[in-house]
Amino acid sequence: MDRRGFLKSSALAAGAAAGVYALAGRAPAQDAPASAAAPEAGNKPAVLKISSQETRVPGKSLREKVEKLQKWGAAGVELSANIKDRVAEIKEAVKGTGIAISAVCAGYFQLIDPDEAKRKAGAQRLKELCGPAGEVGSTGVIMVPAFNPHPQLPPKEARKVLVDILPEIGEAAHKAGTRVLMEPLNRGEAFFLRQLADAASICRDVNSPGIGMMGDFYHMFKEETSDRGAFLSAGAYLRHVHLASRLRNLPGQDDRSFVDGFRGLKMIGYQDFCSLECKPKGDADTEIPKSFRFLEQQWKEATI
């Protein structure tokens, strides 16, 4: 077996072990108590609930975009970070459509900045965003600890301050009826936090119902040896997924397969959303629904 093959089988084995715990509804740590962060995953058959970031769908208003998503068979819409003054508009936009708020893509909050005052201010901003996110029923608020150009502590210290600061953020998120979701990126964008298993281990250590994580197929292609192993490692901490092709276009617009990753989602009984974060090639009104049909087909092919 070559090195890549070895790594892939190791990732699958580790992921499968984590997945067994996830299916049993508990965190993959030998002595960890049953986690309030992971109570229900694995108890029901997985579902493919397709969503899209609002900015990817053409339309003059959020309502128009939501109506298109509904017509194309989506289940959710993912919002940009600027939701604070849009709560009424958002609620009105989804009213009567059956479309839910899949996530709020919020980004960077200085949580591993070397300056403690900046970390605290960032945590406060993130907690404040959880209020409107909970009000519109969002699954979670997506957060990146730091992008490469941002000032940041060395990795070991960064992980420690993150684990120390996340419980109070998690508590605020949980009270608001939502979660904060860490997003692992690829090394070109963020060297700190690149693999789903790493994010899951932080969730395990924080052990808060208000802290979860997500996976993004685009970044996973660059950082993971196995999509399935990565999702199994994430287990019940996985609360959101971003969809993009290998070149970050729509799923189906290049050779990126989603089947192996979808197998992983089925194995952990995934119940949350899979949301487009990509640039459509061609006419978006034609290409996005085509991509949704492609994803449904890939989901069917992902037999377990």
Ligand code: MG
């Ligand atoms: Mg993403």
